[in-house]
Amino acid sequence: MEALLTGLLARVAFTAIASLLSWRVWRFTIRPRFYPQEPKELPYWIPCKNRTTLEYFLPSREPFSMTIAGETIYIATSAKDVNDVWSSSKTISINPIAEQMHVAAGLSKEQANFLFQVHHEASYNVNKVKPVIPNQYFIELHHQQLHPGPELEELIKGSAVPSIIEHLNFPKGAHPAVIQKEGKAIIIEAYYGPKMLEMFPNLSKDFTEWEHVAWKLLFSLPSFLSGDMVTVKQNLFGSLATYLRLPRNERPDEAPFVTRIEDMLREHGFDEDLIGTCLFFHFWAINGNVYKLAFWLTAHLSQDPELMQQIREEVQPATKIGSIDDTFLSEKCPALSSLVDETLRLTVTSSLARQLLQTTVIGGKTLEKGRKIMLPIRGLHYDESIWGASPDTLHPKRFLENPKMAKNTSFRPWGGGHTLCPGRFLARRMVNVFVAELLSKYEIGVESNVFPRGDGARPAPGVIPWRKGDDVLLRLTPRGVRT
Numbered sequence: 344m345e346a347l348l349t350g351l352l353a354r355v356a357f358t359a360i361a362s363l364l365s366w367r368v369w370r371f372t373i374r375p376r377f378y379p380q381e382p383k384e385l386p387y388w389i390p391c392k393n394r395t396t397l398e399y400f401l402p403s404r405e406p407f408s409m410t411i412a413g414e415t416i417y418i419a420t421s422a423k424d425v426n427d428v429w430s431s432s433k434t435i436s437i438n439p440i441a442e443q444m445h446v447a448a449g450l451s452k453e454q455a456n457f458l459f460q461v462h463h464e465a466s467y468n469v470n471k472v473k474p475v476i477p478n479q480y481f482i483e484l485h486h487q488q489l490h491p492g493p494e495l496e497e498l499i500k501g502s503a504v505p506s507i508i509e510h511l512n513f514p515k516g517a518h519p520a521v522i523q524k525e526g527k528a529i530i531i532e533a534y535y536g537p538k539m540l541e542m543f544p545n546l547s548k549d550f551t552e553w554e555h556v557a558w559k560l561l562f563s564l565p566s567f568l569s570g571d572m573v574t575v576k577q578n579l580f581g582s583l584a585t586y587l588r589l590p591r592n593e594r595p596d597e598a599p600f601v602t603r604i605e606d607m608l609r610e611h612g613f614d615e616d617l618i619g620t621c622l623f624f625h626f627w628a629i630n631g632n633v634y635k636l637a638f639w640l641t642a643h644l645s646q647d648p649e650l651m652q653q654i655r656e657e658v659q660p661a662t663k664i665g666s667i668d669d670t671f672l673s674e675k676c677p678a679l680s681s682l683v684d685e686t687l688r689l690t691v692t693s694s695l696a697r698q699l700l701q702t703t704v705i706g707g708k709t710l711e712k713g714r715k716i717m718l719p720i721r722g723l724h725y726d727e728s729i730w731g732a733s734p735d736t737l738h739p740k741r742f743l744e745n746p747k748m749a750k751n752t753s754f755r756p757w758g759g760g761h762t763l764c765p766g767r768f769l770a771r772r773m774v775n776v777f778v779a780e781l782l783s784k785y786e787i788g789v790e791s792n793v794f795p796r797g798d799g800a801r802p803a804p805g806v807i808p809w810r811k812g813d814d815v816l817l818r819l820t821p822r823g824v825r826t
C-alpha cells in the first residue's frame with residue numbers, strides 16, 4: 344500500500360513538473376518564435392548569476408512584457424522607445440490611468456469620467472480651435488502659473504524666496520532640523536497664502552505621512568489593508584474642502600492657479616468636496632518633490648566639504664543679508680547647476696505609467712490596445728553605456744565637464760513629451776536658493792554616521808523618498824560673513 348502511494352505521488356509530481364516545464368518552454372521559448380512581433384515575456388525564473396535580470400534576458404533593450412497579478416504590462420527599456428512612447432500621445436496616454444486614480448481617490452466613475460470628456464459649452468473651450476477635456480485644462484492652468492512670466496515671478500519672488508530665507512534663519516540653538524517634518528511648508532504657503540496653514544497647522548505633517556502610504560492608492564489596495572492611507576487621505580481632502588468653503592475675501596493670497604481651478608470646477612457644478620479631491624492630485628504634484636530634492640542635495644553636500652566650499656564660493660555674489668539674486672544662481676553658477684542635475688539623475692528613479700488607446704508599434708514590437716506600458720526612468724539614469732562605470736555614484740561635476748549630457752535622451756528627470764513637468768522652473772529655482780542660503784549662512788557638519796538610503800520599495804512619482812529613519816543630522820554653525 345505504501346509503495347503504491349509513493350508511486351502515485353511520484354507520478355503526480357512528475358506530471359505536474361512536466362506540465363509546468365512544457366508550458367514554460369511553450370510560453371517563453373517556442374511561442375515567441377511564432378510571434379516575433381510581440382514583445383518577449385519576462386520568464387518568472389531567470390538564471391542570472393552576476394548579470395542583472397534584464398541584461399541577461401534582453402541585451403537588445405527591446406520592449407518586453409511581464410504578467411503581474413494576472414495583468415500583462417509592457418516595459419520600455421531604451422531611451423529611444425521611451426521617447427517614442429511620449430511621441431505617440433494620440434495612441435498611448437496617461438489619461439485612462441489618471442481616470443482610474445480619481446476613482447481610487449473617491450470620485451464616482453461618472454464624476455471621474457466627466458473630467459476626461461470634452462465639454463464644448465465650458466467657458467474655457469469657447470472660441471478654442473481645439474477644445475480640451477477638464478484634465479487637460481488643469482495642465483494648461485499649471486503652465487500659466489509655472490512657465491516663465493509674471494505669475495511664476497510672483498510665486499517665486501513674492502513668496503517662495505522670502506519664505507526660504509526666513510526658514511533658514513534659525514534663532515541660535517532653537518531649531519532641531521533643516522528639513523522639518525512639521526510646521527510651515529513653503530510651497531503650500533506660496534499656493535494658498537498663510538490662511539491654509541493657519542487653519543491646518545498639521546497639513547505638512549499629514550502630507551509627509553501621505554508620502555509614506557500613497558503607494559496603497561497607486562496599487563489600489565483593498566480598504567482592509569489601507570486604513571492608514573484612507574485616514575490620511577481623508578484628512579488632506581477634508582482640509583482642502585474646508586479651505587474652499589471660506590469666502591474668497593478671506594483667502595486673498597492664494598495663487599491664480601487655485602482660484603482658476605476652483606472656478607472651472609464650480610462652473611461644472613462640482614462642490615467643495617469634489618473640488619478638494621481633484622485639487623489634491625495637483626497639491627501632491629506641487630508639493631511632493633522639491634523637498635526631497637533639497638534633502639538629497641543637502642545629504643550629498645554634507646558629505647563633501649570640498650564640494651561645499653566650491654559651491655559656497657560660486658553662489659557668494661548672489662547672497663546678501665535678507666535677499667538673494669536668484670537670476671545669478673540660475674545663470675552664473677554652473678557647478679551648482681551640475682550638482683542639481685547629477686542629484687536629479689541619481690534620485691529620479693520612478694517608473695511612469697501609460698495605457699495603449701490603440702495597438703501601437705514601439706521598438707519594432709506590436710503593443711496591444713488596452714494594456715499598460717511602464718517607462719522606468721531608473722533604467723535610463725543608471726545606464727552604464729551612457730553614464731559610464733559606477734552610474735550609481737554621485738559625480739558632481741559630470742554636467743559641468745560635459746554640459747551636453749543635460750540634453751541627453753537618457754536624462755529625463757522631468758519626464759518628456761506633452762507631459763513634461765511644468766514645475767521644473769520653480770523646482771530648480773527653489774533648490775538653488777535653498778542651497779545658496781544654507782551654504783552662505785552656515786558651516787555644516789554632519790552628525791549622522793550613515794548616508795541615507797533611497798526607499799525604492801515605495802513607488803513615488805519623481806524624486807525617490809529616503810527610508811524611514813534615515814534622516815540626516817546636521818550641525819549648523821552661523822558663518823556671519825554676509826554683508
Ligand code: HEM
Nearest residue numbers: 482628629632633636695756757758761762764766770805
Ligand atoms: C524636483 C522636483 C520635480 C520633479 C523631479 C518632477 C518630476 C516630474 C515628472 C517626471 C513628471 C512626468 C510624469 C509623467 O509623465 O507621468 C512630472 C509631471 C508633472 N509635474 Fe513635476 N516634478 C517636480 C516638481 C514639480 C513642481 C514644483 C510642480 C508644480 C508646482 C510640478 C508639477 C507637475 C505636473 C502638474 C505634472 C503633470 C504634467 C502633465 O501631465 O502634463 N512638478 N513631474
